[in-house]
Amino acid sequence: MRVELPEPSADERAHSERLAALIRAEIAQAGGALDFARHMELALYAPGLGYYSAGATKFGAAGDFVTAPELGFVFARCLARALAPELEGGAADRGREVVELGPGSGSLAAELLLELERLDALPARYRLLERSADLRARQRETLQARCTHLFDRIDWLDAPPAASWQGVLVANEVIDALPVRAFALREEGLFARCVGVDERGGFLWIERPADAQLSTAVEQIKALSPNSFIVGGEGWVRGRSAYCSEVCTLLSPWLAEVTRTLERGSAWFIDYGYAHGEYYAPARSAGTLRCHWRHRAHDDPLILPGLQDITAWVDFDALACAGEAAGLTVAAHATQAQFLIENGLDEVFARAHSQAGGEAARYALAQQIKRLTLPSEMGERFRVMKLARKDGAAG
Template sequence: MIPPVPVPDATAQAHSERLLELIRSQIRAHGGVIPFSRYMELALYAPGLGYYSAGARKFGADGDFVTSPELGPTFAECIAMFSQQVLLQLGGEADFFEIGGGSGAFAEAALRHFDAIGTVPARYLILEPSADLRQRQQQRLQQALAPALFERVRWLDGPPEARWRGVLFANEVLDALPTPRFLVQGGEVYEQHVALSPEGGLISVDQPADALLRAAVRHIERDIGTPFADGYRSEVLPQLPYWIQAVGGLLHDGAMLFVDYGYPRSEYYLPERDDGTLVCHHRHRAHGDAFHWPGLQDITAFVDFTALAEAGVNAGFDLAGYCAQASFLLNNGLPERLAAIGQGQDPVEQHRRHNEVKRLTLPGEMGERFQVMGFQRGVETRPAFARGDLTRRL
């Protein structure tokens, strides 16, 4: 059920209808159905029309949701403190590679803190598939940063194409990867598809799963030690190992760090979670209707962190650690950031910054809902996860 949300204005509705017509044409061109993952890809990333490709404001109080970097600089400063340890171990030419730059708030705060602690990466790389967001990031960083810092920023159209060294960082990226949805019925695996109703609306239909999806579901069943009950529906990313290899395979020495909401596999596929984890965001309202105003809402699914651990290790990395966001921040400079907040700032700013830290760390806010997983190759980063390590739950 959709909670009450503001009705989009006429321009936004027309935009959604243009995307809907593109989706209809794709469905007709593919025999009347497309996989849900393809629908999600179009809804989020269709050039000029998808949610992340068009110009509407996504992040912050005026958008659809708030990410950690939008609250203030503390999150980015702690990530910079973690990254400093990696960059110092590598020495010389080492890069920082951010996937999905959002509004540019993270890059701005991180680069300023890298500069303040005297460990600026050789290059700050941003992979941003949205032309609109890339332009906004460029404008923001050019205005906010000293020229010498801004000159280190490079925007990429794809992952680095040559071997590199440094830190790969992705905050709330994995949850937006287009995901297949599966259904188990009569002991068989089906994949959710999208078709058209007689009136031209979008409806869900299930078709037999292909070999890749079927194998992924059977792997989960073996790992959790029980078959899924009839009617169980959820998400799985069989393409995750290929994605990790694509974005991090050429990282010769360094660390990969992923922050997202999710669960270890045993909790992700609990019997009671029998309709999956799919969630949509529109004007700070969360709901489960992925067909509601395509192009005007975010569509995400929680992350199976056990699958992420498997993918990273299979790509040739060591698992460095896994913990809640609050634990990670406390391990990586948050106490020092709190001390700095209390020095030389007016009471109003101190209050705002303390509220920022509360939202980042409290269990009822982002502190436990968001998880952090790190991988390493040729460096040592396990101390960054020492407090509150949860790898035993994977």
């Protein structure tokens, strides 16, 4: 996928070069080839330098991409209706909470709180797990401006709650940013895709024979989906071409950790992704890695370190398996369009339409709903999965 990208400013290039120097040093320590998962981790999360750790605007029109909450209030109001039954009555119990992972600009938190208040289902606490000081500052500003009267219910976490809690965990477009291992299947066997340095100091792909962890992960994919990776019906890979893709080996331990102390309630995951068989379909031989820079999407994760977002689509069957391993069960799984329709989209639209201040506002509302629901937009590409915890079954 060739895309013309905007030129970074001099300051942006200097920032990117500082992170590139850090990555080059790790590559040298690793003997000239750094596993892609580590490259992705540094590019996104290196303290003070990674994409999500530095201070540039990420979300909305002034950033690099737009998430569902940034489009407006419709998504949050429908999600609030889905969460409300699990939060009602919390004050009479021990107090139920919402824990949001990767809360971005704070827009989803603000709209959820306001709609949950309207539905008489406010949580005792709304907790935002955010490690970036810059994003925390933006979230605080958003929440103070949009729901000042609820601010005493809000706090920030550096890590998942240590003590047992009840309520709902929300993760909107979080799993796609977990570092993934990249692999290539060739006639000669399985290889880990790693990152090296060329003669000019740029980054390039290097392949190394797969280690035991990666080999096991790919064998599990093959066992679950026997037709995965098959090219032309002649076996896994034939000839000079390779089947390239990714697998998130961090998914199961990560999910176990973020839900470990959830004693009663559910975890909701909203992201773009596929079922297992679609993810590793023969036709998808270039993988799912996607990068975002100034609202341009492309597939080269080795450029613009620290400036661009790097994501991989989510394998929702793998998410379900990780949930089962963590003591959770799949309670709901739908496309985003189905989810919104099932959770009051018509009523949310009708109320907002009646309150819209003029034709321009009504048009913007209609455009928002199109982006959220059309198959060619977010409606089919995004999925919503609810993983439920049985009472008292925290790990």
